[in-house]
Each structure stands twice: as structure tokens, then as C-alpha cells.
Amino acid sequence: MKTCATLLLFLFALVCQSLSIRHHRRLLSSAFGKYRISPKTGVRIALPTPEQLQWQAQELGVLIHFNLETFFADGFELRNIPSSSLFDPYLLNTDNWVQTMIDFGAQYAVLVAKHGSGFLMAPTDVKFPLNPSGEIVPYNYTIDYSPMKGRDVLKEFVDSCEKRQIRTGFYYSVVSNNYLNVQSGMVQNRSLEPGQLNVTQQTYDSIVLQQLREIWTRYERLEEIWFDGGYTESLKEPITALLAELQPQAIAFNGYGVSTNPARWIGTEMGIAPDPNWSTGVTNDGGDPDSPIFCPAECDTTLQDHDRWFWTNMTLRSLAEMIDAYHSTVGRNCILMLDLAPDRTGLIPINHARRYKELGDFIRSCYGTSVTPTQQLIVQDSSLHILRFDATPVTVDRSVIQEDQTNGQVIRAYTVDIQLVNATHSDQWITVVKGTSVGNKKIDIWSIGAQLVNGVRLNITKSVDTPVIKAFTVHLCN
Numbered sequence: 001m002k003t004c005a006t007l008l009l010f011l012f013a014l015v016c017q018s019l020s021i022r023h024h025r026r027l028l029s030s031a032f033g034k035y036r037i038s039p040k041t042g043v044r045i046a047l048p049t050p051e052q053l054q055w056q057a058q059e060l061g062v063l064i065h066f067n068l069e070t071f072f073a074d075g076f077e078l079r080n081i082p083s084s085s086l087f088d089p090y091l092l093n094t095d096n097w098v099q100t101m102i103d104f105g106a107q108y109a110v111l112v113a114k115h116g117s118g119f120l121m122a123p124t125d126v127k128f129p130l131n132p133s134g135e136i137v138p139y140n141y142t143i144d145y146s147p148m149k150g151r152d153v154l155k156e157f158v159d160s161c162e163k164r165q166i167r168t169g170f171y172y173s174v175v176s177n178n179y180l181n182v183q184s185g186m187v188q189n190r191s192l193e194p195g196q197l198n199v200t201q202q203t204y205d206s207i208v209l210q211q212l213r214e215i216w217t218r219y220e221r222l223e224e225i226w227f228d229g230g231y232t233e234s235l236k237e238p239i240t241a242l243l244a245e246l247q248p249q250a251i252a253f254n255g256y257g258v259s260t261n262p263a264r265w266i267g268t269e270m271g272i273a274p275d276p277n278w279s280t281g282v283t284n285d286g287g288d289p290d291s292p293i294f295c296p297a298e299c300d301t302t303l304q305d306h307d308r309w310f311w312t313n314m315t316l317r318s319l320a321e322m323i324d325a326y327h328s329t330v331g332r333n334c335i336l337m338l339d340l341a342p343d344r345t346g347l348i349p350i351n352h353a354r355r356y357k358e359l360g361d362f363i364r365s366c367y368g369t370s371v372t373p374t375q376q377l378i379v380q381d382s383s384l385h386i387l388r389f390d391a392t393p394v395t396v397d398r399s400v401i402q403e404d405q406t407n408g409q410v411i412r413a414y415t416v417d418i419q420l421v422n423a424t425h426s427d428q429w430i431t432v433v434k435g436t437s438v439g440n441k442k443i444d445i446w447s448i449g450a451q452l453v454n455g456v457r458l459n460i461t462k463s464v465d466t467p468v469i470k471a472f473t474v475h476l477c478n
Contacts, residue, residue, distance in 0.1 A: 033293035038465040045408035046280040046294040051261045055251045056296045056440045058107035059330045062340040065309040067112050068119035081195030087146040089346025094160035100348045103357035108167035108223045111157050118179025122154040126210045131198045141179045158219045169224030174231045185232035216246040227254040256282045262295045271301030271325030273334040276437035279409045299329040300337040311341040322359045331443030370473035383460040385472045393421045396474040397450035403438040404468035411438045413462035419455035
């Protein structure tokens with residue numbers, strides 16, 4: 001009997017230990033993101049949400065900088081409180097904005113609802129107490145206190161985008177508000193400038209949450225929410241709850257820690273992603289292939305020179321530079337989010353619109369179609385993809401790979417090899433590309449230039465599970 005009792009106690013301990021381990025794994029999954037264990041290698045593979053995959057597949061978006069800052073020569077550097085009477089875009093037409101988005105090829109658009117000045121582009125019902133008097137005042141630094149009183153630019157923007165199937169989102173600066181003397185999310189302890197209002201930190205946090213609730217409820221489903229500069233620790237928990245309640249499906253830029261659909265900044269505003277650039281990891285760089293967190297990157301950059309976001313009478317970056325930016329972002333597994341800056345009339349300047357269309361025309365002409373093979377083979381457990389052009393040799397100068405990341409990003413290394421028409425024998429292949437991360441899309445422009453080939457193959461030389469290729473194509477571009 002003693003032996004049986006000991007055995008029962010031993011089995012009971014094993015069961016408890018097993019339950020403890022399973023519970024611990026659930027906590028890890030909850031704390032560090034959803035992942036699976038590869039049956040092939042035993043490593044952790046971060047899993048995306050359906051919303052992240054859909055967002056990543058869009059590839060092109062715009063970030064619309066249009067606010068009171070548009071009407072100042074120094075843009076961001078607001079050292080005083082400019083009057084809201086200056087906001088007078090007398091030709092404002094958001095349909096005009098959307099036409100430029102279509103010409104560029106943007107699939108989604110994020111509009112600055114409130115930037116660092118504190119000026120809000122929509123009506124608000126928020127009222128708050130001043131410090132120390134306690135007097136209740138309205139938040140009067142908005143479009144309703146400008147010559148555009150009675151209009152809601154956020155609604156006009158959403159309505160225009162919906163007509164053309166452009167997904168929408170909003171940028172709201174949580175950490176900056178010059179009107180309320182806030183920097184880095186904190187009310188500053190210093191003398192007020194003319195026009196600034198004095199509030200407590202608790203009041204400021206309450207204003208942020210009330211206005212977020214307004215813009216997250218009045219304009220239906222949002223594709224993306226921008227937390228430029230992040231959020232303070234005191235606002236992290238309430239923003240997390242608010243986001244889960246009102247816009248749980250939205251992609252949250254800089255949103256790791258508050259959203260189940262985070263995206264990360266790439267760490268630069270030049271339109272250049274590192275190579276490799278992984279879909280996983282939460283740092284502002286090329287990511288981490290071993291991270292259990294799926295957090296794809298967004299590459300925001302400007303059309304105007306010198307990192308200018310709001311409209312100024314600034315020269316534009318050349319078409320060649322913008323094509324390079326496309327290849328260094330979308331071509332490196334990063335969403336290209338290009339700034340769109342209406343001028344003081346409320347329209348897109350003609351020279352800006354022309355440059356967006358030129359870039360869109362290049363992308364469509366180069367990558368809208370591919371060179372069709374006479375035969376396509378997939379062998380070696382999906383690790384070798386061969387395009388044959390034996391009937392009619394073709395001239396191509398680049399390749400495009402797209403990985404199906406439904407079950408995570410699994411490719412770790414690959415080569416692209418070509419078989420030249422004048423090869424001495426049928427098994428002679430020349431390697432033209434060696435790469436690592438693929439993800440949503442990897443574009444490789446061959447350093448040896450255009451070649452006349454009978455075949456092109458993708459050889460996946462390292463993966464942490466069986467790879468699934470969504471597309472492998474070759475192109476010839478000017």
C-alpha cells in the first residue's frame with residue numbers, strides 16, 4: 001500500500017508539473033506574442049495576425065501632413081502658439097488628395113489629426129479645468145475656431161477615401177501638445193508662452209483619452225493608428241484598453257505593448273530599410289529573425305527634400321531617388337509610407353502630384369506584369385523553384401520573391417541562379433543573388449545587369465520550416 005501511495009504521489013506531482021509548464025507556456029505566448037514551434041527544427045516562429053498580413057501586403061501608403069503647421073514657414077518648430085485663424089485652406093478638397101494617392105498606387109492613407117502644435121483638425125466636445133483656478137474651459141484650439149468652422153476635415157478625408165477603396169487611419173500625437181505646454185508626454189514646469197494653457201498632468205492625460213475616443217469612434221473602422229513618439233507609461237494601460245474596445249483590428253505604428261497588431265518604425269526617415277529586414281522583432285531597425293513577436297516594419301519618408309513633412313516651398317526629391325526608395329523599402333520587406341503634403345490652399349501642388357504619378361507609373365510598368373515562363377517547377381520540398389524559358393529565351397535583369405507568411409516567416413537564406421543561353425551544358429548555373437530575409441516581398445536587381453537566359457531558379461538554402469512561396473517572378477525594367 002505504501003508503494004502504491006508513493007507511486008500515486010509521484011504521478012500527481014508529474015501532472016502538476018505538466019500543468020505548470022503548460023500554464024507557463026501560455027503566459028509566455030501572452031507576454032511575448034503568438035508563436036509556434038517548428039516541427040522541422042524545433043525553433044520558435046512568430047505568427048502574424050490576419051490584420052498584419054493584410055496590412056503588409058498593401059506595400060504603399062501615404063502619411064498626410066496637413067495642419068496648422070502647414071501655415072508656418074518653420075513647420076515643426078513652433079515656439080509660440082499661432083492663432084487658429086491662420087488655418088484657412090480656402091480650396092480644400094480631399095477628393096484631390098485621393099486622386100494623387102491613386103496615381104501613386106497607395107492602398108491606405110493616414111491623416112495627421114493633431115500634431116505637436118495641439119491644433120485638432122476636427123470638432124471636439126472636450127472641456128477641462130485650468131490649473132490652479134479650476135475654471136472649466138473648452139478645448140478651443142481646433143478647426144471650429146478657425147475660418148473653416150463647421151467643417152470636419154477628418155470626415156471629408158474618410159469619405160473621399162472610401163469612394164476609391166483607400167483604407168484610412170489617423171495620426172494623433174500623444175506626447176506633444178504645445179498648446180498645453182506638453183513635451184515628451186509631460187506637462188512642463190516652466191513659464192507659459194502667450195496662448196498656452198496651464199493644466200495638470202492628470203488633466204492632460206484625460207484630454208488625450210477623450211480625444212482618442214472621439215476620433216476612434218466617429219469615423220468607423222480604421223486601418224492604422226499612429227503613435228509617433230510612443231506614449232507615456234501612465235497612458236499605456238488606458239490606451240491599451242481603449243484600443244481593444246474601439247479599434248482592435250487597427251495596425252498600431254509604434255504600438256508594441258498596446259496592440260495585438262503592432263508595426264515598428266525602421267529607425268530612419270530616409271526611405272531605406274536595412275538588408276536584411278525581418279518581419280519579426282520590436283526594435284527600430286532590421287528586426288530579429290529569432291524573435292517570437294511578429295512586428296513588420298513601416299518605412300516613412302518624404303517627397304520634399306531635407307526631411308520636410310508639412311508643405312513648404314521646398315524642392316522635391318528626384319524620380320531616380322524615389323525609385324531607389326521604393327526598392328530600398330518595399331523591395332526589402334518594408335511598407336513604403338510616403339508623405340503627402342497639401343499646400344496652404346488645401347490641394348496637392350501640381351509638381352508634387354506629377355512626381356507621385358511618375359513614381360506610380362514606374363512601379364506599374366516595371367512590376368505590374370512579369371516575364372511569363374514556359375514551365376515552372378517546384379522541387380526539393382518546396383525549396384527549389386525553377387522558371388524555364390527554353391522555347392523562347394528572355395532578357396531579364398531582376399527577380400521578385402514573395403513568401404507566404406501565414407504560418408510565419410521561415411526563409412533564412414536563398415540564392416537566385418540563372419542559366420545563360422550560351423551555357424556550355426544544361427546543368428550550368430550562375431549565382432546572381434545571395435540573400436537572407438524575404439518576407440512579404442524581396443526585390444533583387446542583379447548587379448551583373450540584364451541577361452539572356454533559358455532559366456532562373458530560386459534556391460532556398462536555409463529555412464526553419466518548409467517554405468511556402470507566394471510568387472517568384474522575373475522582370476526587365478528601364
